[in-house]
Amino acid sequence: MTDQKPLLSVRDIKVYFNLDEGTVKSVDGVSFDAYEGQVLGIVGESGCGKSVTMKSILRIVEPPGKIMEGQVLLSKRDHPDEYLDLTSMNEKGKEIRAVRGGEIALIPQEPMAAFSPVHTIGNQIIEAIMLHCDVNKKEAREICIQSLKSVGMSMPEKRVDSYSWQLSGGLRQRAIIAMAIAGNPRLLIADEPTTAIDVTTQAQILKLLKDLQRERGMSILFITHDLGVIAQMAQYVVVMYLGRVMEKGPVDSIFHDPKHPYTQALLRSIPSAQKTTKIKLPTISGSIPHPFNKPKGCPFHPRCAYAIKGKCNVNLPSEYIVGDQQYVSCFRYEKSEVNIR
Amino acid sequence: MSDITLNPKNIPAERLLHVSHLKKYFPITSGIFKKHVGDIKAVDDLNLYINEGETLGLVGESGCGKTTAARCILRAYEPTEGEILFRNKKQEYVDLAHMSDKDLRPLRTEMQMIFQDPFGSLNPRMNIFDIVSEPMLVNGIRNRKEREERVVDLLKKVGLRPEYMVRYPHSFSGGQRQRIGIARALALQPRLVVADEPVSALDVSVQAQVLNLLMELMEDMGLTYLFVAHDLSVVRHICDRVTVMYVGKIVETAPTEELYYNPRHPYTEALMAAVPIADPRLQQDRKGLPGEVPSPAKPPSGCYFHPRCSYCEDRCKTEVPELREISPNHWTACHRAEVLSLEGLKT
Ligand SMILES: Nc1ncnc2c1ncn2[C@@H]1O[C@H](COP(=O)(O)OP(=O)(O)OP(=O)(O)O)[C@@H](O)[C@H]1O
Numbered sequence: 001m002t003d004q005k006p007l008l009s010v011r012d013i014k015v016y017f018n019l020d021e022g023t024v025k026s027v028d029g030v031s032f033d034a035y036e037g038q039v040l041g042i043v044g045e046s047g048c049g050k051s052v053t054m055k056s057i058l059r060i061v062e063p064p065g066k067i068m069e070g071q072v073l074l075s076k077r078d079h080p081d082e083y084l085d086l087t088s089m090n091e092k093g094k095e096i097r098a099v100r101g102g103e104i105a106l107i108p109q110e111p112m113a114a115f116s117p118v119h120t121i122g123n124q125i126i127e128a129i130m131l132h133c134d135v136n137k138k139e140a141r142e143i144c145i146q147s148l149k150s151v152g153m154s155m156p157e158k159r160v161d162s163y164s165w166q167l168s169g170g171l172r173q174r175a176i177i178a179m180a181i182a183g184n185p186r187l188l189i190a191d192e193p194t195t196a197i198d199v200t201t202q203a204q205i206l207k208l209l210k211d212l213q214r215e216r217g218m219s220i221l222f223i224t225h226d227l228g229v230i231a232q233m234a235q236y237v238v239v240m241y242l243g244r245v246m247e248k249g250p251v252d253s254i255f256h257d258p259k260h261p262y263t264q265a266l267l268r269s270i271p272s273a274q275k276t277t278k279i280k281l282p283t284i285s286g287s288i289p290h291p292f293n294k295p296k297g298c299p300f301h302p303r304c305a306y307a308i309k310g311k312c313n314v315n316l317p318s319e320y321i322v323g324d325q326q327y328v329s330c331f332r333y334e335k336s337e338v339n340i341r
Numbered sequence: 342m343s344d345i346t347l348n349p350k351n352i353p354a355e356r357l358l359h360v361s362h363l364k365k366y367f368p369i370t371s372g373i374f375k376k377h378v379g380d381i382k383a384v385d386d387l388n389l390y391i392n393e394g395e396t397l398g399l400v401g402e403s404g405c406g407k408t409t410a411a412r413c414i415l416r417a418y419e420p421t422e423g424e425i426l427f428r429n430k431k432q433e434y435v436d437l438a439h440m441s442d443k444d445l446r447p448l449r450t451e452m453q454m455i456f457q458d459p460f461g462s463l464n465p466r467m468n469i470f471d472i473v474s475e476p477m478l479v480n481g482i483r484n485r486k487e488r489e490e491r492v493v494d495l496l497k498k499v500g501l502r503p504e505y506m507v508r509y510p511h512s513f514s515g516g517q518r519q520r521i522g523i524a525r526a527l528a529l530q531p532r533l534v535v536a537d538e539p540v541s542a543l544d545v546s547v548q549a550q551v552l553n554l555l556m557e558l559m560e561d562m563g564l565t566y567l568f569v570a571h572d573l574s575v576v577r578h579i580c581d582r583v584t585v586m587y588v589g590k591i592v593e594t595a596p597t598e599e600l601y602y603n604p605r606h607p608y609t610e611a612l613m614a615a616v617p618i619a620d621p622r623l624q625q626d627r628k629g630l631p632g633e634v635p636s637p638a639k640p641p642s643g644c645y646f647h648p649r650c651s652y653c654e655d656r657c658k659t660e661v662p663e664l665r666e667i668s669p670n671h672w673t674a675c676h677r678a679e680v681l682s683l684e685g686l687k688t
Pocket residue numbers: 017019024025026044045046047048049050051052053062063064065109225291
């Protein structure tokens with residue numbers, strides 16, 4: 001994997017919201033690479049900046065939010081060694097519109113927002129197909145029906161003419177996925193795609209996403225706060241806290257050999273990590289700071305058991321390599337062997 | 342032994358609550374004359390019991406009737422049918438299901454609810470003192486000094502600083518708001534606490550703090566919990582016994598470890614297989630259940646689970662299976678429980 005070039009490279013991206021009360025630094029220097037055919041998971045607690053990161057990639061950050069710094073590089077379909085910088089595009093322009101849906105498609109966090117209630121799901125999917133493929137309406141309808149079929153919808157010829165509100169939660173989620181893959185994207189961003197649905201339906205949708213990913217060799221950027229879902233879905237995991245990446249690495253290293261104090265504490269605090277039940281769960285002291293009052297230095301320092309006074313509360317740690325493809329932002333690893341080398 | 346129905350005479354002494362054949366139907370009406378055209382069978386023949394000092398977990402997918410059942414038990418709803426026997430302070434069993442509001446009044450202090458949504462459940466215009474002390478005022482504790490002392494005590498118990506009394510809900514985080522909700526529920530020293538998804542809306546790191554608090558309070562105050570949740574790992578951690586609901590009915594009840602590792606109902610088996618485990622080395626093979634949860638307005642015939650059950654036989658399509666005790670303390674509502682060998686949680 002190391003010699004392979006990334007499909008998408010997010011580099012030191014910063015997204016700030018200037019509000020009357022102050023500036024919310026929602027995403028404050030996030031970097032990661034997504035490779036072809038991989039499921040990359042982004043995990044973190046509510047408000048840590050997962051959705052805003054995703055929106056900055058697609059250039060759909062709503063005002064007053066603004067990308068302050070950083071690059072989002074997407075490899076070209078025909079020349080994988082060449083990259084487009086999505087941050088330099090006009091967010092309403094033709095170029096980025098071709099990327100959205102055609103190269104990178106989105107399954108949004110709010111399932112009801114994906115479809116308009118006044119048009120049939122078929123017409124909306126057909127419109128999306130015609131935007132990205134050079135086909136006429138009749139051909140687009142055919143692709144749409146195929147697409148509905150490939151997401152496991154029974155009677156696609158009939159369902160194509162239904163409205164989103166006529167579908168159950170599980171079927172609606174399938175229709176959203178059908179719309180997302182209809183333009184044959186290389187990267188699918190799924191923002192909490194199963195948070196609003198039941199566990200047995202969630203299992204079906206997760207399986208569907210995995211199957212589609214394998215069949216199409218597509219990459220998936222999978223966003224969730226659920227550690228169980230991430231363990232089962234992702235090959236590579238990015239752990240975020242207060243707008244920054246704390247740790248990233250292969251899924252097995254993150255769950256079995258986490259290095260960052262936040263990742264370690266987070267994993268210890270889930271009930272399924274305990275051998276005995278009914279015992280007190282290890283907790284992370286304090287609470288997530290308000291976005292206007294982000295701590296100086298390492299964002300985790302007020303809650304960190306290892307914080308080094310005069311250092312962690314003053315300076316921002318950079319990323320240190322601690323294992324194969326595993327990186328942490330923590331001063332504890334500043335002097336680890338691999339980094340001195 | 343095969344029916345869970347009891348009368349006040351043969352109730353085992355340790356029971357605090359004993360619910361049998363509880364039903365709650367919401368009528369579906371149509372037209373300007375509000376003609377009754379059907380029912381949403383939100384709770385449809387529910388049977389469960391809770392012993393004093395224990396925590397019973399109630400699990401199931403959204404819409405299966407957990408909240409409706411909880412609200413019936415606390416008599417926030419009037420049940421359509423059934424019996425809710427509760428042992429009051431005088432150690433007598435009373436049937437809450439058919440009691441008048443007046444008779445319920447003194448009992449209300451003994452049963453309290455903790456809600457799922459820490460944001461919506463607190464009045465934003467009341468400060469913390471008013472929120473926590475309101476139940477005391479309603480129940481006739483007029484002396485402000487006494488109320489203040491008790492609020493200070495309660496806030497300390499739930500891990501909040503007493504100085505916070507004068508603040509309003511908006512200045513607290515989700516976890517802190519949930520603590521305020523817990524303090525309010527405990528204001529009148531209840532014996533039964535119904536917690537409806539108390540940690541579902543909280544982040545992982547905050548969830549652990551609130552779970553610890555609930556476990557501590559149970560020890561300190563000798564509480565009995567009905568713990569409603571859909572997160573099976575949370576339920577496993579704090580519950581003594583667990584009961585599983587599907588489309589308004591209980592399908593299985595057993596001691597926690599027994600239910601998780603030796604399920605005797607196909608739906609429980611499917612639920613265990615569907616829950617994503619936070620360990621990538623335990624890759625789950627997802628055969629998965631086909632279809633979706635049916636609507637309680639139009640439940641299937643026979644066993645409500647039959648259209649999705651891979652063990653379904655002809656009789657399942659017509660005969661409703663009764664909840665029966667298949668081994669001591671293990672109840673299941675499946676015709677084929679004896680002959681099936683089901684898989685539990687993987688370790
Ligand atoms: N339109 C906006 N205006 C102001 N602040 C915003 C806006 N959108 C997001 N934020 C802030 O940016 C931060 C990150 O938000 P984001 O939606 O990315 O969180 P998230 O990680 O997706 O959380 P969740 O798990 O709850 O979806 C939060 O502090 C949020 O309040």
